[in-house]
Amino acid sequence: MNVEKIEKLEDIVPLGENTTIIDHQVKRLTAPGENYGSLMLSVDITVQNAYGTEEIHTVAKMVPPNDFIQKVFNTQTTFKNEIAFYNNIVPVLQEFQREQGMDELIDFFPKYYGSRINLSGDPSVVDSDAVLLLENLKTAGYKNFERTLGFDLDTSKLIVADLAYLHAVPLGLKLTKPDVFETEVKKYLAPFEPDGPNEFQQRFFAITDKIDELRIFRKRIQKVFNNILPNSEAREPFATLVHQDCWVNNTMIKVERGKSVKNKLVDFQICDYASPARDLVFFLFSSVQNSVLEKHYDALVRYYHQTFTEVLQALKCETTRFSFDAFLKEIDYEAANTQFMHLIFMTFPIFARKGTVKELSEITPEDMIPESAEITDLHKEKLIFVIRQFAKRNWI
DSSP: OOOOOOTTGGGTSOOOTTOEEEEEEEEEOSOTTSOSSSEEEEEEEEEEETTEEEEEEEEEEEOOSOHHHHHHTTHHHHHHHHHHIIIIIHHHHHHHHHHTTOSSOOOOSOOEEEEESOSSOOTTOOOTTOEEEEEOTTTTTEEOOOTTTOBOHHHHHHHHHHHHHHHHHHHHHHHHOHHHHHHHTGGGOOOOOOOOSHHHHHHHHHHHTTOHHHHTTHHHHHHHHHTOOOOOOOOTTTOEEEOSOOSGGGEEEEEETTEEEEEEEOOOTTOEEEOHHHHHHHHHHHHBOHHHHHHHHHHHHHHHHHHHHHHHHHTTOOOGGGOHHHHHHHHHHHIIIIIHHHHHHHHHHHTOOTTOSOOGGGOOGGGGSOSSSOOOHHHHHHHHHHHHHHHHTTOO
């Protein structure tokens, strides 16, 4: 899909008095395989004001040009919910932090410029003219890390802390102002329900049956596949806003003098109301280097919980119900019942060979899982690591 111009861009971008858009340049932002749920474009906007011209560097997130992908990601709901995350939820959470006396407001996401779901004005239909316009983090000095390598310890701690804030602030709002949480946050959260795993199972076992280290786990894996839980009511008291898709490509890191100093989370289209343990388990096992997890898994979980608890306390919330032991039970439950399939499936796009992924407009159901039993060595290594770790902890 070639997009050279965004119609009526001036209606999306808030401009000051005597300021007009005089030009904008549109380019493809991500390569095939780097993003599946939307079409990502870089949009460099030139504006004229009383002082001359100015460049605004943005990213336009648009509807994927593929009916199958739109169905998978439930675009008619998730596109509107992601707009609401930036336009409604973030301001509400930041204002709540101010009211509770917190100086450090959550800011680990790109700046929001504006959005629309169509040009017709119909509030119910998301179409090809839908646009979510955000800050271009690349021009602000942020970058994606290599998806097949994962994060080192320091970068992992940076992201884990942000996840703790992402979960604790809306949880604090729920505990303190439940009515506000219901009307201003929870109503924009929706379960993500991809199709069942039948075909994936067949292709997955065609791979693992050829790997000596994994054949011994076949019965345990099959049992997990057979007992995958449908989306159900979130478990209290931990239930809060969760990202649902926090992996390497949905984080961008600013590096200064070789050290990761700031993180931004992106892609909030499938946010849900669920246990924070979902995000933590998925992030750690999908995106942290295996060697780091082997040595520091327990420390990273404790660091998350410490930050999570400190944020709740700063928001003047009672934390007895959110003890470390209670959180470990959340991890055990989510790892065993919701995250194993999620992780195993996501290893395929994470470790897809570069240059082999089709354009977004061309992807079919068969392309979401491998066509053959051939995988990369890094993919094999990750599968062995994740399955052994889950077995070691009795999650499978």
